[in-house]
Amino acid sequence: xxxxxxxxxxxxxxxxxxxxxxxxxxxxxxxxxxxxxxxxxxxxxxxxxxxxxxxxxxxxxxxxxxxxxxxxxxxxxxxxxxxxxxxxxxxxxxxxxxxxxxxxxxxxxxx
Amino acid sequence: xxxxxxxxxxxxxxxxxxxxxxxxxxxxxxxxxxxxxxxxxxxxxxxxxxxxxxxxxxxxxxxxxxxxxxxxxxxxxxxxxxxxxxxxxxxxxxxxxxxxxxxxxxxxxxxxxxxxxxxxxxxxxxxxxxxxxxxxxxxxxxxxxxxxxxx
Numbered sequence: 563x564x565x566x567x568x569x570x571x572x573x574x575x576x577x578x579x580x581x582x583x584x585x586x587x588x589x590x591x592x593x594x595x596x597x598x599x600x601x602x603x604x605x606x607x608x609x610x611x612x613x614x615x616x617x618x619x620x621x622x623x624x625x626x627x628x629x630x631x632x633x634x635x636x637x638x639x640x641x642x643x644x645x646x647x648x649x650x651x652x653x654x655x656x657x658x659x660x661x662x663x664x665x666x667x668x669x670x671x672x673x
Numbered sequence: 674x675x676x677x678x679x680x681x682x683x684x685x686x687x688x689x690x691x692x693x694x695x696x697x698x699x700x701x702x703x704x705x706x707x708x709x710x711x712x713x714x715x716x717x718x719x720x721x722x723x724x725x726x727x728x729x730x731x732x733x734x735x736x737x738x739x740x741x742x743x744x745x746x747x748x749x750x751x752x753x754x755x756x757x758x759x760x761x762x763x764x765x766x767x768x769x770x771x772x773x774x775x776x777x778x779x780x781x782x783x784x785x786x787x788x789x790x791x792x793x794x795x796x797x798x799x800x801x802x803x804x805x806x807x808x809x810x811x812x813x814x815x816x817x818x819x820x821x822x823x824x
Contacts, residue, residue, distance in 0.1 A: 616677040629684035633692035641699045648701045652713045653811055655705055659736075660812070661789045662743035663782060 707736060717811075718804045727799045735792045742785050749778050
């Protein structure tokens with residue numbers, strides 16, 4: 563009893579000889595995984611992103627420390643500016659103190 | 674949300690707090706007295722204690738005289754203002770009186786320059802060459818002194 567040849571046989575025969583996978587298969591798979599992870603990990607919009615950053619204790623501590631340092635830096639700039647002004651003012655006062663003619667108008671000095 | 678706001682507020686407080694604390698601690702004190710100006714000179718020119726004591730003595734010794742001269746200069750300016758007002762309102766000038774005024778003013782100016790120059794030179798003598806250079810640069814900004822110090 564011969565069974566008639568099944569048309570699938572030839573197809574199954576062809577499938578048994580699978581081609582070699584691409585040499586970049588592994589790299590492509592990892593790239594897909596990375597892209598899908600990034601898409602799920604990074605929230606949409608700036609507020610969720612902010613929340614995500616501030617949710618990390620290291621970032622929050624760094625932010626507060628950065629604010630304190632920025633405050634110190636601004637204070638130092640302010641102090642040095644004030645110091646320069648004060649030095650100039652003291653120099654002027656000293657000159658007024660030792661030179662009575664400085665109180666007179668310029669034309670008066672050498673008459 | 675609460676966490677973000679809390680961290681932001683904490684950062685603001687830390688920044689403002691450190692700013693104010695540092696500023697208060699380092700804020701330069703304002704002083705217009707002779708003592709304050711001499712103390713500033715000591716810091717600015719890096720004077721030693723003995724130099725500072727000598728310079729302080731020199732300044733204290735000449736201070737009353739210089740103050741009296743400054744008062745005289747101010748008085749002469751007022752007198753000159755009076756002359757000018759009289760000339761404008763009455764169109765009359767007392768030339769003899771004006772010549773006397775000019776002579777007095779000339780003498781006073783000379784005395785002022787001499788006194789100041791003596792004080793500056795005496796102070797400069799106490800200093801090291803580097804300090805002297807910085808001191809002369811400082812006083813040379815006073816216009817009437819420039820010529821007299823360079824002569």
